[in-house]
Every structure is written in C-alpha cells, then in structure tokens.
Amino acid sequence: MPDASAPGTDNPGAALLCVEGLCAGYSARAPIVHDLSLALRAGEIVALLGTNGAGKSTAMKAMACAIAPFAGRIVCAGTDLTGAPSWVAARAGMGYVPQRDNVFAQLTVQENFAVGARARNGRDGPDTDAVLALFPDLKPRLASRAGVLSGGMRQMVAIGRALLGAPRVLLLDEPSAGLSPLLVGRLFARLTSLRQHLPILLVEQNVRAALAIADRALVMVEGRLHLATEPDDPAVTAVLAGGLAV
Numbered sequence: 001m002p003d004a005s006a007p008g009t010d011n012p013g014a015a016l017l018c019v020e021g022l023c024a025g026y027s028a029r030a031p032i033v034h035d036l037s038l039a040l041r042a043g044e045i046v047a048l049l050g051t052n053g054a055g056k057s058t059a060m061k062a063m064a065c066a067i068a069p070f071a072g073r074i075v076c077a078g079t080d081l082t083g084a085p086s087w088v089a090a091r092a093g094m095g096y097v098p099q100r101d102n103v104f105a106q107l108t109v110q111e112n113f114a115v116g117a118r119a120r121n122g123r124d125g126p127d128t129d130a131v132l133a134l135f136p137d138l139k140p141r142l143a144s145r146a147g148v149l150s151g152g153m154r155q156m157v158a159i160g161r162a163l164l165g166a167p168r169v170l171l172l173d174e175p176s177a178g179l180s181p182l183l184v185g186r187l188f189a190r191l192t193s194l195r196q197h198l199p200i201l202l203v204e205q206n207v208r209a210a211l212a213i214a215d216r217a218l219v220m221v222e223g224r225l226h227l228a229t230e231p232d233d234p235a236v237t238a239v240l241a242g243g244l245a246v
C-alpha cells in the first residue's frame with residue numbers, strides 16, 4: 001500500500017473516485033497537470049488546495065472529463081471514464097460544479113435542476129424538494145432565470161443541479177467564491193451533511209473553511225501533488241504560504 005504522506009501519491013484504498021497518473025492541460029506540448037494520483041472514498045471530504053494557477057481547476061476539469069487527459073486513468077464508482085465525454089461521466093455518477101459558468105444563465109432554476117436530473121441514469125438520489133430543503137433560499141426563485149441571481153444563489157443552483165443527477169462523487173471547484181462569510185458557513189455546514197452519502201473533492205481558496213470540514217488535505221504545486229496529509233498538518237499552510245521545503 002502506498003504511503004499516503006509521500007509526495008505525488010494518495011492512497012487509493014476502496015475509492016469511489018480513483019485517479020491515476022493524470023496528465024492534463026490545454027496543449028499536449030505544455031501539460032498543466034502532471035502525474036496526479038488521488039482517491040476519494042465513501043464518507044470523506046478531501047480538500048484539494050494550491051496557490052493560484054497550481055492547476056486545481058484543470059485537474060478537476062480532467063477528472064470530470066470536461067477536458068480529455070493526455071495520460072492517466074479516471075475511474076468513478078467502478079466505471080473507467082478515461083477518454084469519455086463529460087455527459088458519460090455525469091451519467092456514471094461524476095457530479096461536477098465548475099469554478100466558472102456553472103449554471104445555465106438563460107434557464108430558470110427549475111430548468112437548471114431538470115438538466116441536472118438527466119444525469120441520474122436510474123440511480124436513487126435527492127429530488128427537488130430535498131435540494132430545496134438543503135437550499136431553502138432557492139424556493140421562491142424556482143421560476144427565476146439563473147443568470148439574474150446573486151453569486152451565492154447561483155452557487156446553490158449549481159450544487160443543486162449536480163445533486164439532482166444523483167452523483168456518486170461530487171467535485172466542487174471553489175463553491176465559496178463570491179459568498180459572504182455567513183453564506184460560506186451555511187454552505188459548508190450543508191456540505192458536511194452531504195458527506196455521509198456523497199464523498200466530496202473540494203477545491204477552495206478559503207483554506208481555513210475547507211480544512212475545517214476536510215478529512216484529508218491534498219496540496220498541488222505547479223501541477224503536481226506535493227503533499228497528501230491530515231487537514232491539521234501545519235505543512236499545508238506552510239506550503240500554501242510558499243514554504244515548499246516539505
């Protein structure tokens with residue numbers, strides 16, 4: 001069994017998401033993400049951290065099959081998704097909330113939810129009522145176009161849409177972006193309540209909030225997994241502050 005604390009590796013164990021040797025980017029001549037391996041197991045929240053430009057979003061896009069990897073393997077809930085299109089990944093149980101453009105702005109909240117539910121593929125999962133119980137602020141806005149909502153509300157729509165696809169794993173790229181501290185607290189409390197049924201890979205600039213709910217922390221530096229450790233390991237903040245000698 002690999003050492004989970006060694007640089008460049010993360011223990012695969014009994015993973016719902018298993019990523020091995022992922023290489024990805026926007027030009028094969030200049031990959032952004034190099035040889036990234038990680039695992040996400042039932043019941044856990046894993047924080048994927050790194051300074052701006054470290055490659056977190058690129059790695060997530062590749063894991064969600066929004067961009068094709070140059071090398072490596074992605075397996076979600078037992079389905080090998082390597083090279084698959086993103087809709088196949090969604091139907092296999094890959095829930096993904098991108099950092100940007102994560103709602104259909106011209107569609108209503110309800111229509112966004114309906115699009116999400118198309119990924120369900122026969123799995124049991126939360127219905128609209130369950131999502132509205134999680135995000136009650138959306139209840140009076142079901143008929144509103146998503147594009148007119150505040151940043152915080154759009155984040156809730158995006159997460160709600162992903163949940164309606166009954167995902168087996170959830171990839172969240174900066175869900176707290178643009179939210180007030182109060183809303184961040186509420187959102188993260190709700191993420192914690194989801195963890196039991198749905199493991200979450202969480203990319204966050206709000207490092208303190210992410211580490212407070214994470215079971216493990218992964219830190220990327222220049223496209224590579226530099227550290228895989230406990231969330232309270234001081235090395236995490238040291239690496240993020242620029243002290244790379246870990």
Ligand SMILES: Nc1ncnc2c1ncn2[C@@H]1O[C@H](COP(=O)(O)OP(=O)(O)OP(=O)(O)O)[C@@H](O)[C@H]1O
Nearest residue numbers: 026032050051052053054055056057058059099205
């Ligand atoms: N669509 C794109 N085309 C070309 N290069 C891109 C594209 N998106 C990102 N990049 C480049 O890839 C590198 C990694 O960016 P990425 O967005 O993955 O980092 P990140 O860790 O998510 O950063 P942030 O914390 O700012 O969100 C950066 O050098 C960035 O300029």
Ligand SMILES: [Mg+2]
Nearest residue numbers: 056057058099
């Ligand atoms: Mg990013």
